[in-house]
Amino acid sequence: MLIIGLTGGIGSGKTTVSNLFKNLGVQIIDTDVIARELVDNDHSVLEEITDAFGKIILDDDGLLDRNILAKIIFSQEHKKQQLEKILHPKIRTKVEKAIKIYRAKPNQPQYIIVVIPLLFETNFHQLIDKTLVVIANEENKIKRIIQRDGRTPEDILSIIKSQVSDSKRISEADDIIENNSDIKELETKIQGLHDKFSNTTNTEE
Numbered sequence: 001m002l003i004i005g006l007t008g009g010i011g012s013g014k015t016t017v018s019n020l021f022k023n024l025g026v027q028i029i030d031t032d033v034i035a036r037e038l039v040d041n042d043h044s045v046l047e048e049i050t051d052a053f054g055k056i057i058l059d060d061d062g063l064l065d066r067n068i069l070a071k072i073i074f075s076q077e078h079k080k081q082q083l084e085k086i087l088h089p090k091i092r093t094k095v096e097k098a099i100k101i102y103r104a105k106p107n108q109p110q111y112i113i114v115v116i117p118l119l120f121e122t123n124f125h126q127l128i129d130k131t132l133v134v135i136a137n138e139e140n141k142i143k144r145i146i147q148r149d150g151r152t153p154e155d156i157l158s159i160i161k162s163q164v165s166d167s168k169r170i171s172e173a174d175d176i177i178e179n180n181s182d183i184k185e186l187e188t189k190i191q192g193l194h195d196k197f198s199n200t201t202n203t204e205e
């Protein structure tokens with residue numbers, strides 16, 4: 001079973017791409033979804049984050065206010081690192097468990113995709129066999145995120161600047177998806193990659 005790590009900058013189209021693979025029947029492990037579930041379902045995790053950041057990150061119902069947390073971590077590097085120190089080992093354990101389950105299946109899939117936005121900033125690359133990078137130009141990323149979440153261009157640019165560059169991602173990629181045109185064209189690219197991954201044998205197993 002081949003494990004493909006899907007990564008890319010903010011708003012490049014990781015979720016859109018992973019949904020297109022999902023539509024083709026591919027199994028997806030999404031570390032963003034795991035992070036959200038950890039905070040929502042495991043009270044001790046939210047407690048740990050609140051101990052580190054203070055009650056300012058909670059809304060009136062005592063739930064995590066993700067917008068406030070995002071503002072803090074994207075304006076203070078050490079806070080971002082503090083949050084990652086809490087979450088990353090827990091996310092990694094969950095990913096490892098999920099991979100083990102797929103490997104144990106009698107009808108093991110030919111390949112699975114693990115969505116890891118911070119692939120190059122973490123040690124998660126140890127878990128994957130191939131790196132799939134999705135890129136889009138800055139203009140498209142900003143336009144699409146404004147449309148999606150109503151963030152300001154300044155906010156988006158500061159997040160882009162805080163992440164590794166696309167040239168670094170490209171230099172580490174086994175495959176690259178350029179996501180600057182419409183969804184129809186993206187679908188064709190995903191179908192091509194699906195055909196390729198479905199016919200690739202993992203020689204390292």
Ligand code: ATP
Nearest residue numbers: 009010011012013014015016144148181182183186
């Ligand atoms: P984030 O880093 O914020 O998690 P992401 O990389 O997962 O974002 P998506 O959420 O997939 O990116 O895409 C960002 C927005 O752009 C979404 O609203 C999505 O519907 C839209 N989008 C993605 N690709 C295209 C495309 N080819 N054409 C038009 N809109 C697109």
